[in-house]
Amino acid sequence: MENAELESILASHGHRPSELLATLQDIQGNENWLPRESLAHVAAGLNVPLSRVYGMATFFSSFSLKPRGKHVCTICMGTACHVRGAQRLVEHVEREHGIGPGETTADLRLTLETVNCVGACAMGPLAIIDGEYHGQLSTQTLGRLLKKLKG
Amino acid sequence: MADEKCNVVEFKVQGQICQGTLGESLLSALRRHGFEVPSLCFHEAVSSYGACRLCLVEVKKGRRSKLTTSCNYPVQEGLEVQLDTDEVVRHRRIVLQLLLAAAPAAKAVRDLAARYGIEETPFVPRPEEDCIQCGLCIRICEAVGVNALGFAGRGVSKHATTPYEETSAACVGCGACADVCPTGCVKVVDADGFRTIERWHLKVPLTLCKTCGRGFAPEVHLTRMAGQAKLEIAHLANCPKCRGRAFAAEFRLP
Numbered sequence: 001m002e003n004a005e006l007e008s009i010l011a012s013h014g015h016r017p018s019e020l021l022a023t024l025q026d027i028q029g030n031e032n033w034l035p036r037e038s039l040a041h042v043a044a045g046l047n048v049p050l051s052r053v054y055g056m057a058t059f060f061s062s063f064s065l066k067p068r069g070k071h072v073c074t075i076c077m078g079t080a081c082h083v084r085g086a087q088r089l090v091e092h093v094e095r096e097h098g099i100g101p102g103e104t105t106a107d108l109r110l111t112l113e114t115v116n117c118v119g120a121c122a123m124g125p126l127a128i129i130d131g132e133y134h135g136q137l138s139t140q141t142l143g144r145l146l147k148k149l150k151g
Numbered sequence: 152m153a154d155e156k157c158n159v160v161e162f163k164v165q166g167q168i169c170q171g172t173l174g175e176s177l178l179s180a181l182r183r184h185g186f187e188v189p190s191l192c193f194h195e196a197v198s199s200y201g202a203c204r205l206c207l208v209e210v211k212k213g214r215r216s217k218l219t220t221s222c223n224y225p226v227q228e229g230l231e232v233q234l235d236t237d238e239v240v241r242h243r244r245i246v247l248q249l250l251l252a253a254a255p256a257a258k259a260v261r262d263l264a265a266r267y268g269i270e271e272t273p274f275v276p277r278p279e280e281d282c283i284q285c286g287l288c289i290r291i292c293e294a295v296g297v298n299a300l301g302f303a304g305r306g307v308s309k310h311a312t313t314p315y316e317e318t319s320a321a322c323v324g325c326g327a328c329a330d331v332c333p334t335g336c337v338k339v340v341d342a343d344g345f346r347t348i349e350r351w352h353l354k355v356p357l358t359l360c361k362t363c364g365r366g367f368a369p370e371v372h373l374t375r376m377a378g379q380a381k382l383e384i385a386h387l388a389n390c391p392k393c394r395g396r397a398f399a400a401e402f403r404l405p
């Protein structure tokens with residue numbers, strides 16, 4: 001991430017240490033993950049110890065310290081989705097793309113993630129692909145959706 | 152000292168009248184009066200965190216009584232405190248079983264558990280773990296202004312560590328963390344001219360005492376101290392022992 005870009009994120013939060021969380025969210029929003037240099041920059045810019053920044057970045061599972069793919073597929077593993085076969089969806093991605101939950105393909109194209117219930121149980125099993133919810137998924141449909149992803 | 156007087160509160164411990172000052176933790180007040188309360192995560196030098204849950208006591212305010220950790224409970228006027236009631240002991244035993252599972256390799260935990268007749272834990276132990284994640288090292292590191300340590304992760308994977316589990320650029324190897332660690336899981340080893348704190352992935356060169364030649368403190372630590380105290384680094388060229396001797400010599404009668 002460009003330093004100028006980072007600076008503008010820091011500035012948009014007034015360089016306030018109390019807005020560390022929001023700052024990290026913005027970085028993750030832009031980059032899809034939290035690069036190490038960015039965290040060091042944030043720590044210096046907000047005058048917050050790196051240990052605190054690292055603590056926050058590792059506390060929330062929505063933050064990633066590893067590069068994530070251009071596309072993110074999040075499969076719900078909550079109770080309702082689980083009994084409706086969410087595991088099969090995960091296995092499908094594992095088989096077709098060679099990545100398990102939390103992993104990213106080598107070409108940085110796709111990241112697989114799991115979550116425990118997104119509050120849309122009636123639609124289960126479901127996956128969120130690049131922010132879009134897809135319910136009543138079969139492995140075929142999921143496969144088709146993932147194939148359709150551009151780039 | 153009229154001002155100070157109004158800050159004094161009176162409370163009862165097992166019927167005995169005790170005094171504390173406003174803002175003081177119940178645990179320090181209890182200890183000051185000679186009462187014994189077990190604890191692992193408490194240290195006078197830093198703020199309380201309430202992590203180990205061992206300092207449980209029963210407090211009664213008005214008609215309500217409850218169990219609470221005393222290290223982060225402020226003393227208040229009119230409290231009635233009971234120390235080792237059946238309730239307290241029953242809960243402390245559960246806490247000890249949990250701690251024994253969390254850090255079975257910590258002798259301090261095993262000893263304390265043994266004192267309560269607990270040798271085994273019904274919970275799934277973490278073999279070889281000797282840290283109870285009480286965060287004292289983190290709090291003292293913050294208090295000395297270094298802030299090299301912090302908690303990372305969450306829930307069962309929460310742990311005290313340096314950023315990215317690597318050597319921290321901030322750490323000066325002062326060893327305060329090891330001094331306060333209740334289980335001794337942070338170990339400082341001075342050998343062959345280096346200080347090593349393996350837990351924090353640290354290895355820094357020691358400064359050798361100008362007089363006795365013993366490696367006594369990390370160079371980075373001395374540099375930092377000299378900077379803070381606005382002293383020439385040369386003032387810190389001798390180890391505390393030799394410095395003391397030199398100082399005492401000035402007062403020796405001819």
Ligand code: FES
Pocket residue numbers: 076077078079080081082116117118119120121122124126
């Ligand atoms: S279990 Fe999947 S949305 Fe609730």
Ligand code: FES
Pocket residue numbers: 189190191192193200201202203204205206207220221222223
């Ligand atoms: S000393 Fe109070 S909780 Fe650890």
